[in-house]
Amino acid sequence: MARNPLIEVLHQARYDLETCARHERAACRRKLDQLLREALDLAGSKVTPEQLLEALFDDYREFKRARKREEWARLPRGK
Amino acid sequence: MQAAGSKRNWGSAAQVILGPDPQLALYGETVVWFHKVELFRREEEQRMYRQTPASEDVVLHKDLLLRLMADGEHLDRLIEQHGFLANAGGFTADDLKATLQTLRADYRGWHEPMPAGQRNEILREVFDGAKPAH
Numbered sequence: 001m002a003r004n005p006l007i008e009v010l011h012q013a014r015y016d017l018e019t020c021a022r023h024e025r026a027a028c029r030r031k032l033d034q035l036l037r038e039a040l041d042l043a044g045s046k047v048t049p050e051q052l053l054e055a056l057f058d059d060y061r062e063f064k065r066a067r068k069r070e071e072w073a074r075l076p077r078g079k
Numbered sequence: 080m081q082a083a084g085s086k087r088n089w090g091s092a093a094q095v096i097l098g099p100d101p102q103l104a105l106y107g108e109t110v111v112w113f114h115k116v117e118l119f120r121r122e123e124e125q126r127m128y129r130q131t132p133a134s135e136d137v138v139l140h141k142d143l144l145l146r147l148m149a150d151g152e153h154l155d156r157l158i159e160q161h162g163f164l165a166n167a168g169g170f171t172a173d174d175l176k177a178t179l180q181t182l183r184a185d186y187r188g189w190h191e192p193m194p195a196g197q198r199n200e201i202l203r204e205v206f207d208g209a210k211p212a213h
Binding site for chain 1: 113120124128129168169170171173174175176177178180181184187188189192193197198201202204205206207
């Protein structure tokens with residue numbers, strides 16, 4: 001199935017926030033918030049950024065699983 | 080921020096409860112909290128992503144998230160009262176808040192999921208009917 005590029009960008013920003021260094025968390029959060037607001041503005045939606053994150057959670061979980069699978073495949077066997 | 084004079088009036092009680100240097104103590108507790116979150120993420124990856132989680136995994140995941148959120152909120156309140164030390168790691172109170180927000184979002188996603196009807200309506204409204212890819 002073709003991927004929605006806007007959703008992919010939001011997932012990537014969320015993944016970056018989860019995996020970045022401690023001192024980068026606030027900056028990563030600001031970036032994610034900005035992208036969420038842009039997506040909502042583009043759609044003219046009154047949904048809140050938090051609600052949009054919640055609505056995307058199941059799909060994000062699969063995105064994260066796919067990213068992790070790529071990382072696991074690069075690990076030496078037995079790790 | 081607490082007035083120094085007010086703290087002096089509380090005398091030894093404040094020093095015993097908060098410690099002689101609350102900011103330093105808070106910094107130490109915050110470092111430990113970040114370590115706990117990282118440990119949680121590693122275990123979450125193994126138990127919740129690398130395999131299909133068993134029901135016990137889901138229960139423990141919920142309990143641990145609740146505990147990390149409660150501890151993080153406690154630290155956040157103390158930092159608002161006492162401030163946060165500049166540190167070699169370069170992390171700030173805002174980094175703690177951002178981490179806490181992530182934990183809260185994960186808690187809702189895993190353990191209080193949005194009803195499917197509402198979710199589909201939001202996704203349709205924002206992405207014009209485009210279905211998520213996964």
